[in-house]
Every structure is written in structure tokens, then in C-alpha cells.
Amino acid sequence: MNGSRPWWQSAVIYQIYPRSFQDTNDDGIGDLNGITQRLPDLIDLGVDAIWISPIFRSPMKDFGYDISDYVDVDPIFGTMADFERLIAEAHARGIKVILDFVPNHSSDQHAWFLESRASRTSAKRDWYIWRDPAPGGGPPNNWLSEFGGSAWEFDAATGQYYYHAFLNSQPDLNWRNPEVVAAMRDVLRFWMRKGIDGFRVDVIWHLIKDRQFRDNPPNPNYHAGRPPNEALIPLYTTDLPEVHDVIGTLRRTVDEFPDRLLIGEIYLPVERLVAYYGRDLGGVHLPFNFALLSARWDAKHLQALITEYEGALPKGGWPNWVLGNHDRPRIAGRVGQRQAAVAAMLLLTLRGTPTIYNGDELGMPQVDIPRHRVRDPFERNVPGIGVGRDGCRTPMQWDSSRNAGFSRVDPWLPLADDWRSNNVANLREDALSILNLYRRLLRVRKERPALSLGSYRPYVVDEDLLAYYRELNDSRLLIVLNLTDGPQALKLEEGAHARILVSTEAKRDGDLVKGTVTLAGDEGLVIDMASR
Structure with a gap:
């Protein structure tokens, strides 16, 4: 707490995409020990909390956002002992640790889904969303996957379809089932007992779907070149009123432990986003505000955006700002290298809790990934229209040694072309670098509470x-x-x-x-x- 304020109101959060942060076991993929190794660099930068994208056991069809065991660490990232050491080392340095929680869907390799699809009479059949084919055959309705194609996958063995908002290997859990809710609450408790300080909840506005499974209406503003799922308005698949009851339950679970934080990933207009603070602020503490990710970069537009957001906040609701993440093009790629420094100052001086995406403090560019190196399933499913996320997930650039100090072997994604000059070691020695701008701004935030709490x-x-x-x-x-x-x-x-x-x-x-x-x-x- 900061006086009577929760710690997260004055904190700066730093998102780590673990696959691309630091490799310590020479497989070309970052790991938990790599994060532990780099904690001194994060202290030097001046951040207060790290949010780690998923490290749970997973087949990695969507690089960790397809979980096969919610209470285990994937061997790619290390062991549970490695994770426990990371928490202990981070806490010893005063850094909070936030986990990515992915409750909307599991992997199709999760034991829950394997049991669910075993038969129509399985005890866990209703843990997922199963429907009979349409009367004339085919999918039950017109719902579309975010990653292209129908959101329904036919299971020949049981003669029904299951719903998947994303990949067909990511079946959606049925959050209308109290047993699912209870199981997921136990997952949260498991990690909080490990010492986790909070959760960023993936696609939280997706959790509840229409009881009647009505068709989504067509989008009159859809045009070619946009992702195909945008051809429909997701009226019956996202942002349903009942989702707030579920979120209230998650919040009460988090509140069982002191000083924990609940963040929601929500891509919605401001007037709908702020509803996720919940009745009497009983929803998520911070509904992620992504307005800057797609903002037109001119003063008039940004001023209007800030004014709208500040005016929409419920009484007592704490604001937050996000400049970059693992799903959207790098800020330097959006506004240019010189304006990326201005954007950093904007992020770290607006009212509210800021989130920095790893590498943005270096002005890392958006990388053009050659077709043969594409890993992102979204880009593979819907090629050619620019939906690929690999370009913002390239390895962290630490120094000018082999592979930018990220790994001693070829990394899972190619490095940016500028890694030999644009890296932590070099930029730290340059007083005019964007890295040192971030360090100065973060130091002033700590020295001047007006910037963090004013x-x-x-x-x-x-x-x-x-x-x-x-x-x-x-x-x-x-x-x-x-x-x-x-x-x-x-x-x-x-x-x-x-x-x-x-x-x-x-x-x-x-x-x-x-x-x-x-x-x-x-x-x-x-x-x-x-x-x-």
C-alpha cells in the first residue's frame, strides 16, 4: 500500500513475453531462469511489477494461450522450482509478479476437454460448449472464430460441435457451469498461495455466450482486407451483461488474499470498457485501456481521447494506459523512432497505472517476418492482411554479442536488423537514448508523487x-x-x-x-x- 492506496496505483507494470526475453538453456526460447537472471536490469530500469505472459503447460499451438494444465509450468520455461525461485528473487528486490490467466478456453489436450469429448454423458461434457448440428446439417449457427473460419468444430465421435472463439485446438469453457467457475477459482488460489501478486485475465469480455445461441448480425461497415471474423458484430459472443457476475466472482476470489491485483484484457470502446470496473468497483481493478494502441497520433485527437476516458471513469475507478503489447505492432513501428520517445513520456506521465511492453524501452522496431519464419497461427490462418503478431514478439536485444545476448543458439524468431547497435548495453551508455529516457522518467515518477498519484x-x-x-x-x-x-x-x-x-x-x-x-x-x- 502507498499510504491508504493499493500498491498498483503508483506502480509501473512491465510486460514480459517470456519466449523472447532471455534463454538460459540454449533452446532458442526464453525461460523463467532468464527472467530471474534479468531482474537486475529491471531494477535498473525502475519498474515495480512484471506481468508474465503464459508459462503454464501447453502444446504451444498459440504459444501458451492454449493451456493443458493450469497448475503446472511448461518444461519449455522450466520447472515449478524455477518459478518459485523467480517469485522469491523478484519479491526480495521489491518487484511484484503478475501472471497471465487464460480462463476463456483451454487446450484441446487438457484433461478436462479430453473427458468432455469422450462421450455425451461424460461428467465434464457441460464444462465446454457443445451443440447439435443445425437442422439441415453443418454448424449450429454463424459464429466466427477470431482466427478465421467457423467457431464450431465437429466432433465425429459424439456427433456434436464444440465452440472455439480462437483456434479449433482452443475449446471455450462453459462459464455458465458452476463447476467450471469453482475449478477456476481454485486455480487462482493455487497461484496466489505461491505468492503471485495478481492476474491479467485474457479476453475476459468473451467469457459468457448467448444462452439461445442466436446468429450474430452482419457488420455493415465490414470491408475486404479486414480480418474475416469482423464480418459479423459479436453481439451474442462477447460483452454480454452476465459476464459481470462472473468477473465479480473472480474479484471476490482474488480479494481472499491481501493486496492482489486483477486486470482484464478488454478490447471495447471506452463507454463499454468502464463497465468492467463493476458495480461498486467490484469488477477488475484495471480494465486494460488500449486506446493508445490504435490512436491517431496528433495532439487534438489524443487530447480528446484522454478527456473522454477521464470523463467516463466511474467514481473511484483508477485509470491505466497501455502503449504496446504482444498482440499489436510496436509503438516505434506505428509512430516512428523519434515520436516513440514522446510516446514514452505520454505513457509515463498520464494519470493512472502504465504498462510497458518489453523492448519498447529500447524503441525496438516492428520486424517484417519472412514468410518461411512465420510462427503466429493467426497469420497462418489469415495470411496477407497484416494480422501477424510475430513482428512485435522478436527476441529482446541485450547486447551486441551473438543473437543480441538473448540466446547462444538461433532464436525461435528472427532478430530485428538493428540489434547490434540498438540494445540494452549500448543504449545504457548513451545519455540521449530512449532507454535512458525511460530510466529518467521512471526515476522522476518515484521522486514526484504528482506523476503517479496526482x-x-x-x-x-x-x-x-x-x-x-x-x-x-x-x-x-x-x-x-x-x-x-x-x-x-x-x-x-x-x-x-x-x-x-x-x-x-x-x-x-x-x-x-x-x-x-x-x-x-x-x-x-x-x-x-x-x-x-
């Missing part, structure tokens, strides 16, 4: 500059971000004598400013307005 107030500006105050008690900071590549000037409030705490240009840190401040192209500033 209020947000927009500053009236033109279309090229985004500016806002962060205020707490007598501390008042002004953040100014130049979203263009040309110089811009901002008139400060009358009589202001201020000091630059952090500039994306570094060499201006500590400079005094008054009257008007001029920013270079692609520059961002954190200004202490209390200085004299």
Missing part, C-alpha cells in the same frame, strides 16, 4: 502540442509534448518560473524557463512549475 488537468494548446498538468498538494508539473517534427513554442502561465525536469533531448534537463518554452521537433518536456 490529478490530471488539460492545458489549452494548439493542434501541434499536447500539454497537461499533473498536480498533488503543492507540486505542479506541466507536461508538454510536441507531436510534430518541427519546433513549437508554448506560452506558459503569467509569471511562471519553471525548471525542466525531463526532456526527451536529455541535455535540457535542469534548464530554467519562463514566459515561453520552445520545443524542438519530436521533443517532450516535464516541467516543474513550482521552481523559482
